[in-house]
Amino acid sequence: MPELPEVEVTMRGVRPVLEGEVIEDLWHDDKKLREPFSPRLNELIGAKVANVSRRAKFILVGTDKGTLLVHLGMTGHLSILRSPGERLKHDHFELTMGSGIVIRYNDARRFGLVAFIPPDTDPLLSDYLKDLGPEPLSDAFTPKVLYEGLQRHKKSVKQAIMDASVVVGVGNIYASEVLFLSKIRPDRRSDQLSFEECRVLRENIRSVLALSISKGGTTIINFQNAEGKMGYFVQNLNVYGHKGEKCPVCGTPIEEMTLGQRSTYFCPRCQK
DNA sequence: CTGAGCTCCTGGGAGC
DNA sequence: TGCTCCCAGGAGCTCA
Numbered sequence: 001m002p003e004l005p006e007v008e009v010t011m012r013g014v015r016p017v018l019e020g021e022v023i024e025d026l027w028h029d030d031k032k033l034r035e036p037f038s039p040r041l042n043e044l045i046g047a048k049v050a051n052v053s054r055r056a057k058f059i060l061v062g063t064d065k066g067t068l069l070v071h072l073g074m075t076g077h078l079s080i081l082r083s084p085g086e087r088l089k090h091d092h093f094e095l096t097m098g099s100g101i102v103i104r105y106n107d108a109r110r111f112g113l114v115a116f117i118p119p120d121t122d123p124l125l126s127d128y129l130k131d132l133g134p135e136p137l138s139d140a141f142t143p144k145v146l147y148e149g150l151q152r153h154k155k156s157v158k159q160a161i162m163d164a165s166v167v168v169g170v171g172n173i174y175a176s177e178v179l180f181l182s183k184i185r186p187d188r189r190s191d192q193l194s195f196e197e198c199r200v201l202r203e204n205i206r207s208v209l210a211l212s213i214s215k216g217g218t219t220i221i222n223f224q225n226a227e228g229k230m231g232y233f234v235q236n237l238n239v240y241g242h243k244g245e246k247c248p249v250c251g252t253p254i255e256e257m258t259l260g261q262r263s264t265y266f267c268p269r270c271q272k
Numbered sequence: 273c274t275g276a277g278c279t280c281c282t283g284g285g286a287g288c
Numbered sequence: 289t290g291c292t293c294c295c296a297g298g299a300g301c302t303c304a
Binding site for chain 1: 277278
Binding site for chain 3: 057162173263
């Protein structure tokens with residue numbers, strides 16, 4: 001379940017093996033991911049990679065012949081293969097670079113996306129990215145921006161911080177964690193939060209994501225081995241998945257509720 | 273326009 | 289042991 005930190009770490013992992021290299025070959029299977037593979041992806045063969053970046057949970061591979069957009073969905077991951085073996089089940093896409101290195105995309109549930117943005121289109125203005133809210137770790141994500149974003153909605157604060165038009169990159173797990181750290185009940189209406197609560201919430205969103213990225217950074221070496229297995233971040237989750245266990249702060253049993261069809265965990269005593 | 277609910281997909285766990 | 293059922297979740301879609 002890649003959340004933003006895992007995408008960032010993946011992006012940092014593939015960047016050095018892509019930038020400045022030529023895409024020598026490109027392969028995909030005939031199953032569709034979130035949407036079918038575009039025939040225009042083949043235009044990237046022979047292209048030189050200029051830059052690799054991230055926007056929300058998308059990885060952007062910018063070349064002189066267009067941009068490759070990769071989203072890992074729920075179960076997607078990229079492997080860097082110096083001596084690629086045979087493809088495995090659920091391998092759906094790969095790039096062979098001039099260096100001989102193969103970047104391979106595997107995604108069991110096929111919730112991910114591989115898309116082509118033509119060279120005459122600014123990828124940030126493409127349909128995939130144009131409506132996205134601020135990056136949580138950018139200077140643009142101020143307490144005021146979060147406050148105003150939450151004021152625009154009447155849904156629960158948990159659903160609101162998972163809404164990419166408010167802020168990108170907060171998935172289901174971190175939503176519960178961040179609200180716990182902020183002592184805010186997930187089912188509070190987003191437009192009922194005070195400015196001060198938004199300030200605290202904004203701070204926790206940033207610190208949790210930043211910490212996960214820094215932890216993930218140490219897994220890059222592991223990530224680059226021939227196995228290509230990255231593994232999910234093993235981190236201390238305070239409430240997510242801990243229904244019935246004691247709150248680490250006050251000892252009250254953690255409760256679970258459903259918001260927007262998604263499991264939500266919280267401490268009924270700490271979170272107001 | 274908004275928010276609620278549904279949908280895609282497969283592996284893994286629970287239950288029998 | 290083996291079968292069936294159900295759940296997980298990012299994000300786009302439909303509908304009221």
